[in-house]
Amino acid sequence: MSIWTIASYAAWAISALLLGWMLFDLIRVGAVYGEDFLMSAREGEDELLQEAEEEEGGRK
Amino acid sequence: MAKAYLPPKQTGIGQFVDSIFLIVLVYGCLMLPLLFNFGGGESAAEAPAEKTEITWQSLQQNEVMQAQWEKLGYSPEEAAELINARFDYSIEPISLGVTALVILGYFLFVLKYSEKEYRDVIAERFGRTQK
Amino acid sequence: MSTAATAESGKDRLFLLKVLGPIHVWALGVGIVLVGEYMGWNFSVAKGGALGSLIACWVIGLLYTCVAMIDSEVTSTVAAAGGQYTQAKHIIGPLMAFNVGLYLVMAYTMLEAADALIVGDLLTQLAEESGVTDFNAQAFVVLTIAILAFMNYRGVLMTLSVNFLITAVAFIAIIVMFFGISPWNEGVTIFHGDLLTGLPYGWIGVVAALQFGMWYYLGIEGTCQAAEEVRSAGRSIPLGTMCGMITLLIAASLTWFMASGLLPWEYLGQAMVPLYDTARMTGSPMLQTLLFVGTLFAAVASANGCINDASRAWFSMGRDRYMPTWFGAVHPRYRTPFRSIVFLIPIAVSFAFTGLLDQVITFSILSGLLGYTFMSINVIKFRRKWPLGVIDRGYVHPFHPLPALMLLTLCTATYFATYLGYGPQLLSIMVFYIIASIWFALHRYKYVARGDQFTMTWPRPAGY
Known part of the structure; x- marks a missing residue:
């Protein structure tokens, strides 16, 4: 087996690992957190939130 | 203030079907030119079916060009194929007209329909009466 | 990024992390595009000759300067992920916004697939040079997409910091090669005098070249996808975009200069890796290696930026329910649009393997x-509905409406160029957007809340 064949198997394995992890994490997050919380990002609102926090001299 | 429009909640299956629909549509349109066997962008090579021997001179390549071709590993015969390939830029008025109409029509439709929807959005966001 | 967990209490809201600066904006914009200098632009040489390509390079450069200026002004007021999609939603209307969102997702996902294939091709070339003949690059194409998606999944700061590094290397590679060639020795190390010919097709060839001239800059407008994640977006995005545009104008001109001075135009017009071939002509192993690495990095940076942009656009559409709402989720820990990122992976991979x-x-x-055609209409409406002074603009582009009209004219010319080479494809793509529009109008739009989509704190538009 040439080094290229080994590398190619390794590439498949790493790809599978990464994709598997993402899929696992995606399902886990969906199970642990409520949908409403995950969908709570609102357009344009983050800016206001941050400004409010900064005015409080609050956390980063 | 106008009564706000309450959209229905979409089921998981509905969401799935909608995602799949778009993907199928993309693939359909990617295949479309192949189905009709259109060969867009093909270069029409004026095959130099000549009996004369191909030389750099007959290809009208000067010394520097010749040197560069050789450095790239091309013989006159191999290079001739590239050098003699030419695109066909003929314009068919009908297909050009159709294409122009389709693009123009598409934008007009999208803009007009968006305008209608946009008025609803503004009316609901800022209230209908205020002007 | 450990502070990201602070909002996990449940009553707080999630939002994308605001962590990026102007250099990330630059990296995102230039990163996507720079691969176009390494390959692709040279097809314009085949269409119109070497000089035709240079004219196209500058004419299209003008088009993109208009794009960058217009985009900077609008984005400096619309600081939301989704970029042009969000602009369209606020300025023109829902159906246009849906179309723009699709333009973005399609353009970037497809470009990502092409980039990953380039990585595969480069490795195949490397394998062949080391004597392996049965090398199959598929594993590496998938691996490229998997690694980049993983990085995108885990956080935007890391993703774009890496992009900055590899983009910078790819750009510097072009500069180093320019000086390596010692271009001041005309006739000794570089041969414009003997290699440049007239316009082989006349001026129609120059027009035809416009289509591939877009490669020099295609994707720079992606910078505004980052708007929701950039600190003080109103300043950073115009700055990053303009610097990016200048970078690209330099890179494009240098690239043309080197390649056209060392390669006969008939060869250049069909080369797969023109800059690498140019390096080969110098005979310097150092430059060859550098350009190999540059090409590889440029392709990876481009794919990376595309994943970032496509997922932002898809996410924004999901958030507004233009697309299934499931995609509008933000990862509670990494603060990325994780579902959109994962969803687009198999699509990009499938595009890469269709053979199309x-x-x-x-x-x-x-x-x-x-998308550019939309921008020219967009900015005219923007100025009309919210004249200068009505809302705060971080950047105001000069000479309005000249850039918009110029952009529209150049777009028309480019449609014509596309018709010349790819008429049937042009029509079939229009079919896609027309069917998708009808589908949205008749079916999809009923799931969208009306007034809620308008999220900017702007006053009522003039005339409504």
Whole structure:
């Protein structure tokens, strides 16, 4: 087996690992957190939130 | 203030079907030119079916060009194929007209329909009466 | 990024992390595009000759300067992920916004597939040079997409910091090669005098070259996808975009200069890796290695930026329910649009393996072009509905409406150029957007809340 064949198997394995992890994490997050919380990002609102926090001299 | 429009909640299956629909549509349109066997962008090579021997001179390549071709590993015969390939830029008025109409029509439709929807959005966001 | 967990209490809201600065904006914009200098632009040489390509390079450069200026002004007021999609939603209306969102997702996902294929091709070339003949690059194409998606999944700061590094290397590679060639020795190390010919097709060839001239800059407008994640977006995005545009104008001109001075135009017009071939002509192993690395990095940076942009656009559409709402989720820990990122992986991979690369690339370019056409209309409406002074603009572009009209004119010329080479593809792509529009109008739009989509704190638009 040439080094290229080994590398190619390794590439498949790493790809599978990464994709598997993402899929696992995606399902886990969906199970642990409520949908409403995950969908709570609102357009344009983050800016206001941050400004409010900064005015409080609050956390980063 | 106008009564706000309450959209229905979409089921998981509905969401799935909608995602799949778009993907199928993309693939359909990617295949479309192949189905009709259109060969867009093909270069029409004026095959130099000549009996004369191909030389750099007959290809009208000067010394520097010749040197560069050789450095790239091309013989006159191999290079001739590239050098003699030419695109066909003929314009068919009908297909050009159709294409122009389709693009123009598409934008007009999208803009007009968006305008209608946009008025609803503004009316609901800022209230209908205020002007 | 450990502070990201602070909002996990449940009553707080999630939002994308605001962590990026101007250099990330630059990296995102230039990163996507720079691969176009390493390959692709040279097809314009085949279309119109070397000089035709240079004219196209500058004419299209003008088009993109208009794009960058217009985009900077609008984005400096619309600081939301989704970029042009969000602009369209606020300025023109829902159906246009849906179309723009699709342009973005299609253009970037398809470009990502092409980039990953380039990585595969480069490795195949490397394998062949080391004597392996049965090398199969598929594993590496998938691996490229998997690694980049993983990085995108885990956080935007890391993703774009890496992009900054590899983009910078790819750009510096072009500069180093320029000086390595010692271009001041005309006739000794570089041969414009003997290699440049007239316009082989006359001026129609120059027009035809416009289509591939877009490669020099295609994707720079992606910078505004980052708007929701950039600190003080109103300043950073115009700055990053303009610097990016200058970078690209320099890179494009240098690239043309080197390649056209060392390669006969008939060869250049069909080369797969023109800059690498140019390096080969110098005979310097150092430059060859450098350009190999540069090409590889440019392709990876481009794919990376595309994943970032496509997922932002898809996410924004999901958030507004233009697309299934499931995609509008933000990861509670990494603060990325994780579902959109994962969803687009198999699509990009499938585009890469269909064997329809030609169609896929044309689809990508045309989606971009449709987007630029939209921008010119968009900015005219923007100025009309919210004249200067009504809302705070972080940047005001000069000479309005000249750039918008110029952009529209150049877009028309580019449609014509596309018709010349890819007429049937052009029509089939229009079919896609027309069917999708009808589908949205009749079916999809009923799930969208009306007034809620308008999220900017702007006053009522003039005339409504």
